[in-house]
Amino acid sequence: MNKLPRSKLSFLLAAGASAVLLAACSSSNDSAPEPDPVPPTTQKSNILFVVIDDFGLDQLTSYGYGGAVPPKTPNLTAIAKAGLQFRQAWSMPTCTPTRATFFTGRYPSSTNILNAVVSTDLANSEISPYEVTLPKLLRSQGYTSALIGKMHLTGTDLGTAANLPYGHQTMWKLGWDYFDGYLDGAPYPIDTRAGLSNLAEGTHKCGFVSNTTMDPTNGADSGACYFVTNSCEPISRSAQIPTPGRSCMERGGIFDPGQSCQSSLPTHLDFTTQNGYYTGEFVQSWPDGRTRKVGATDPSARGYRSTMETDRAVAWAAQQDQDTPWMMSVGYSAVHAPLQVPPLALISETTPGRNDNLLCSPASDLEGVPGQITGLIDDHIITNLMVEAMDKEIGRLLVELKLATWNPDGTLNYQPEKTNTVVVVMGDNGTYVNSVKFTAPGQFDPTRAKGFPYQTGVSVPLLVAGPMVEQPGREVSHQVSSPDLYQLFAEIAGADLATQVPSNRPVDAQPMLAYLTTPGHGAIRTLNFTEMGTNFTNPSTTATPQPCVLEAANVCFTIFPNKALCDDQSGIWYGAGSGLAGVPADGFSQCGQVMSYRQALDADDQVDVLPDSQKAVSDGLYKLVRLDRKTYTTDTANPINASYLENVNTDELYQIDMAVPNPKLDRSGSAIAVGSPVITAPLPADAQQAYDKLKAEMDTRDQVARYNYLYDTVHCPGDGNRDGVVDQTDLANWTELSQLNLYEGVAQSSWYDFNHDGKTDATDRAIIEKNMGKTCSLSPT
Template sequence: MKALRLGRRGSLVLLMVSMLILAGCSGDDSVATAQSDAQKPNILFVVIDDFGVDQMTSYGYGGAVPPKTPNLTAIAQAGLQFRSAWAMPTCTPTRATFFTGRYPSATNVLNAVVSTDLANSEISPYEVTLPKLLRTQGYISALIGKMHLTGTDLGTAPNLPYGHQTMWKLGWDYFDGYLDGAPFPIDTRAGRTNVAEETHQCGFIANKTIDPANGADAGACYYVAGGCESIVRGLGISTPGRSCMERGGIFDPDQSCQVSPPAYLDFTAQNGYYTGEFVQSWPDGTTRKVGAEDPAARGYRSTMETDRAVAWVRQQSKGTPWMMSVGYSAIHTPLQMPPVALVSDTTVGRNDNLVCSPASDRGDVPSAIKSLKTVVNDHLVTNLMVEAMDTEIGRLLVELGLATWNQNGTLNYQPEKTNTMVVVMADNGTYVNSVKFTAPGQFDPTRAKAFPYQTGVAVPLLIAGPMVQEPGREITHQVSSPDMYRLFAEIAGADVNANVPANRPLDAQPMLAYLTSPDQAAIRSLNFSEMGTNFSNPSMAVTPQPCVVEAASVCFTIFPQKALCNDQGGIWYGAGSGLAGVPVEGFSQCGQVMSYRKTLDPADKVDVLPDSQKAVSDGDYKLVRLNRKTYTITPNPMDSQYIQNQNTDELYEIDMAVPNPKLDKLNTAIAVGSPTITDPLPPEAQQPYGTLKAEMDWRDQVAAFNNQYDKVHCPGDGNRDGAVDQQDLDLWAELSQLNLNNGVAQSSWYDLNHDGKTDGIDRALIEANLGRSCALSPV
């Protein structure tokens, strides 16, 4: 970060003195005064979205043109950097592992939660979640920004039994964030109802140079709270429409300010990263929703997330330890230009609107060049978004009193002088077109987010704070996202064994010794990652339809709407696809899509996203197991039929070397087999493969057991305590009166027959099994 970054933090050097005062500092080389040694350390947990190690120069990667991450690098240098940290392949499963200490198959939180999933595939309120555990040690907790742990409040809120109280029920004292899994799509009308969709690809009105037909060099910027100002190109403003959006306004091009805003300005519409619908809940259970039409919900997300985090901490008593989880939405799609004030003057594309203008999609450009141009543009915007987020992470540390700005604009972070542990981790690898596939790194965009290959699960993990001995180290031992649960418990001094039921052991492994003992040997012998298919809700009128992400050569049926598919850079094959030859009602499964595509191009390589994907590694060898549907490929796509699910095992050698790691790329497997590997292996791989296969087979048993727990192994035990008893009847009675639709409660953890309703049928299941005791895992 450079001192020349202007705008909202423009007079950086002039503000230095006031920043030092806010931080409680005595001079340029000091940081916040540590709190009393007797007080337990505070915990700041920063979660970054869709951000793999491929992005980071501190890991020796970053591609030919890496994003600038000086503040993340400063955290790494002041603490520990973990080179072999794994997440799950997608967001909700990883985030659930952070706060439960269990792998996805133990909780049935197997994929990103969408509106057509059951609540049974969300974190149960009967889990000893991390905030509940830390409360035993006097901690107060907050969850800020994006976490995507729950269902949606849209429509009938089909999978949100406790509504906006959900995070409170899960244990958080304060919540100020999003229920959505990502920012809404970019508003290509730029806030005006009198223009067609797709007119303004960036979400703002470009200048005349970039878009002569629809751009503007002057106009009126209206604000939702009232007021209007004229913005004209020049004097440091290259694009008035963008400047207006960055200020939270809607731009009316080539117009003068009027007393009342024109009726065609739509302040209720969300616009990518520049609006948000925040849900808030407080320790007494009260809640509030802040819509896009509220001034507090308009601004750049990384900035709003930082602002909310700082505001909460400043309200806390100095005598009470806190844990705050801050979920940055970046760099999840939609990729959108950040405010210029958050990016250094020398960063390529900082003020270049061409990367998301209609000119970047000209019809006369050959398809191969257009595809390459799309990737280049996506990389440019990704770099800008990463740098903007990094800037805000630096500001977060400074405004929390954990660091200061040096006179040259770099971060002065001395964590040993604070009483706060800082942990930064991503929820999964980078998504497709944002992946750095050039040297250094050469990661694989076709095996990125949503796959258990290294590009999809190898994520940064940085830890700094007063408990870290000999900072500046890199830990090469394997760690996994559920291990965060034990780490935070160890930091807080919470007794896991006394608070987590013995019959439900955690998957999390201890981690604190890596911080306190520089010579600590490996604790975790195997690393594991998985994703699968959530329980779908049969009561929903809308069902998921096929979406194809061509950059990953994959078809899946997860999204129920075209907009969600488009937002992921996909091609929609569902209702209203608009594609020639696709029925108006759309295709219902990927076999039909693959058949359709084969008729257009016999060499088409799109395949089905597996229903289940697992990976296990000892650090040198890695076993990947895929289970996917197979279909007949037919001349008439509507004739395609499901055949069966098929297992495939793949064994790889891996390492995370610098500058270019050995990755599990296509055609690099030592051996492949279906359903398991039977071909001879190199002698040195035979013993590792046996260990990995045994672990994988066990994980398959665990997944199958938990998938059938409600219906086969213990019908009636909705709270998973191993007994069907009066408590189950009481909990059913509570949930059967919540979240009603046409007088019937919708999906909950006591929707025991998984029909999308919590009703008398579920009560009957409990009554029929009263007194039953059950095992909580396969024998």
């Protein structure tokens, strides 16, 4: 029988004893040196908002979870110990909807930002410049603001930039004084040529040239390390440099294996291609409207992403006037796919996998176990390494902002009461499927992770520390939701939503400040809500989404327009160029065909369709999940003939409890009752009462979603700025947008594209003129 290598078997199945790491992650002690913080003043508090990507509650030992071998997060633990830890914080199931709630205070169905934005979506599914965004709100209180790193609030500048009306000025138009980050939703795929254009794709799957132990065929133990500045250094394997190719990549270079440095760059070195976490493509914008794009050929865009993101945040903060309060939002790309090993310097010597020469190498596919299991183990190890590296950079961020210092033993000495800065850390959605901690403590559910409204997909860490936090070290058990941060930041800044946000379109956010200032404060939010759906698709795009299947989640979806994005998410592509036997050359167009194809190969195949709409609401004890999913006919003999049948609605009722060490989760098969379209079977009295309450809220949210989805075309065509009236302001806004982002002489998608045809043209102007003077309700009630 094939056996799993001892080191990896131990990693996957080790007992929860490693949770003792938590005790070693103390934030400060009485004998520790005093930090040198910025002294508190009468000035309004600065705000540092850190968003972590694809990082669920399952990862953290401070919450009592983390799996058998948790990642080391001493600095996040230090923040938790110095402030508050919210146990029932919900995000939305995917990134763009959650991040939009932070800065608008509105649920996704209030803005039509229903899923992660891709290039084939309309601008109508992005944050509108007419919203009272958080940076605009804080500006009214004298704040300056910056957004650093990944936030994925807009379309990209790829191709014709069809959903980016303001181009590289977009973040400035949305209210940020400074932007230095990515328009993309994730790092680019790993460059498996490692920057060597004379090699075939897939030669170096880690993104660097392996050593000869890792890859005897293509590896190298010496060579030349070239940099984009045209400089070069010889580099050889040693005790300090176990893998020269990796060391060169970590420094931003390209390793030419087995070669010596030449006087000019060899022509086969490709510095233009992005390489996962080791390059970036930063867009910068300033208050005066200037913009700049920094790509992989710029030295400042080469290095490790978590480090580059920290460096950029520190640089901006250092330039700020101490008399002006600021809010800086820092979006770390980690731990979003692609999973890629971080620099050795950011990882402790004792961390499992740090010195594993077989990790992320061709040899790891030859260890005598099914590739799918091997890949999952490697994914867990690499995730841990990436989390630890990010945690180290978050600690450095606090230290270099002078909010903390390092203790002699390397732990973080963080005393927020001696600073004038509030620090807030939150995950944007649950952990992605391949990285979920499914073992005890925690035992989260990878089949219901990111992309689903179940607990594994939306239960995220939320840490808040600052000078106004009373009795730090507390845990708040009350429910909070991602849009509530909008109101929390407003409260911290002293902004009055009643005077700043139009009364006819109130936000969904609930207040949170009382949890910081008043220990023991009762619950403010009675119901928690999360949702995701389907963005408006651009019919003018030449790229058409095709099916992708995530095996580990048993789900098929048609969101990605190309194979590269599917591959990047560890999916199997069934679109054009899939390379799978029996799949047409131009691919399948929908998931019904994919399911028929798979069932022809295996009648018991369990892959289902990602719902068009997913919502969940909870009172903290019971949880209602509502799904709206396409169904298809089945034709295993000729899968291309499978066709759309109808959409089916389903209600699922669960009991939940985020207990320690193993929470009660909404796992498959654990529902109290399931009904289609609603639950009609008799329920116990408590469950029935809860269902009636949750169903009423869900029905209301469905009504809101339907109303807003049809607002442009049915309820109030012509009101592009959503102020409830079609007037000259709308005509002026259309005039501006109709002259921007032209393609073949016509402006592309914008918030004034009322017929959703991907163009902002004379047809949309005619809609405004036809409805001029019309007043509309901004809600269905």
